[in-house]
Amino acid sequence: MDYNLERFRSAQQNYYQTALQEIKAGQKRSHWMWFIFPQIAGLGYSETARYYAIRDMDEAKAYMEDDMLGQNLVEISEALLETESSDAQEVMGWPDNLKLKSSMTLFALAKPECEVFQKVLDKFFHGEPDQKTVEILHDSSAIVYEQKVIGKRKDSSAMSNTVKIRNLILGEGIPKICVPVMGKERRKIACSARNAMEQGPDMIEWRVDYLDNIEDTENICDILRELRSCLGDTPLLATFRTKQEGGEKEISPEAYAHMYHVILKSNLADAIDAELYFDSETVSALIETAHRYGKKVILSSHDFQKTPPREELVNRLEKMQELGGDIAKVAVMPQSSADVLMLLAATEEARRKLQIPVITMSMGATGAVSRMLGEISGSALTFGMAGQASAPGQIPVEDLRGILQKIHFYSTK
Template sequence: MQPVVNCRNLSLGMGRPKIAVPITGKTLAEILAAVKPIKAAQPDLVEWRIDYFDGVTDAETLQAAGRKLRAALGDLALLTTFRTKGEGGERTLSDSDYFKVCANVLTGHFTDALDIERYHAEAAVKQLVAQAHAANVIVIMSNHDFDKTPAQAEIVQRLTSMVAFGADIAKMAVMPQSVADVLTLLAATNEARQSLSQPIITMSMGDLGKVSRLAGEVFGSCLSFATVGAASAPGQIALDHLRPALETLKLK
């Protein structure tokens, strides 16, 4: 039996990989304007990339925007993510400010899941995980390598360490420089899927890695990121192209 994590109305880790769509607006008006076309496209989950949001470092502004977005999304599950500059995000924050922003998300009581980057101070990461779980918020712990694809054993080790830190779902994104790199990511996904007690999300980025965004059900990745409008990472596929491809590759 594969591990399953329930997030609002989703079961992550079973069946077809679920589809997430990012919102990357800089202003509240841009964020809310993105909701209607996204809801019309019917993704499974929305990822709010708050590193794009101009008001992200002001707790009151962030929480007010989060509550308005939550209301606009209705029953759609919401993942909130501050992606730091070093992992492909839009904004540089000190570690202390990064953890303050994440804590402000949790105390705002608007999100279903929170992305926590693995490679910050370990004690602070574990404390934030505990705070998220106390608020009944799912933790997707992540690591992104925009330069290369680590060895298979290293990818598995990073995913394993995330689960050891309390992640409900472990996420790893890598950049391929060759077809062999894509195969490395897929092999690591399959190995981690068999060895870990929690679901995983993996992807090989860019055009070379697009196949990894389609093959999650076969290799073990429970969520794929698609676009309705602006992309938030290289290689993301339009939702209206990704959904039929995932259905075509569905296992019987």
């Protein structure tokens, strides 16, 4: 079978020596990971990651049998064994440390007699393989898995537009209620969470962008531990809403990635919110990292000025699925009641087209009705307030729950 290994050869002719020298110097500095240490299909979500993905075990074996590619991979892997540091993140950076683990797992399985790949796993990862890679290879087809995960879902009969977060299932029955908690410092956040839990929410969202010092990762972990203790089994969504999408602060892609990596690595939050129109490379890496940690990703888009046309709304939601989001969310500002109806129509269309749950809302007083009609339109989650609102038009939890229950009762009689 023709696996088009030429795509790797062409890239390596230009970049392999640079990559090798960087590893020998002890630290990766430029962009070459995809075609030097390729991964199995189904892990990366960017266009480049998909292009250089190894489709199955047979292609991995063909890669190793290629004189140039196999020799280069062995040589640069041996160079990794010579580095002083045994910290993969220090040598490769994030998230390439995760990609290294998956690549070494793939080729250790594809060619077990070549011991260097297992030795890299031993040095940097305590000998542990990448479980996601193992799971994909044990599937009947890596390509089927890729379609299932990435969003090019052909067989809708085999899919379900529900997602389980902890013990909560989004996408069926009455829309679930999420309550945001906010605060500039730990005590205020804990107090806000306790008040929210008294309302019996289905999910809590911690708005990290309200925190005074997001560079203090130790404080972030302390807050997460306190929230986890307070919430019990209630799912926790961590969200940094950027200023350009209605949040409290601006943030660099590097700080955004680092903050979310700390949150995911803590294993204390169940899901993160990543913005569709934030730095694309950062968002793709976060989706991949979240899935490696077994966490869900809400991909979101917010427009506080207007409501885009119906076609654009549906396209945004579809794009979120294609990029690997587990849940697609859009929030817009209506200029008229017609805008609210357009959002509801776009939501209903997206529910039929997508295989992941959608969350939509029309903000402000004009759009408040959209927060109540999710069971009819197809929005899986709505946001209610228990104290301070995080967006215009949010309804108190107790009122919202009563309305949702009445709509459910009369629409299912």
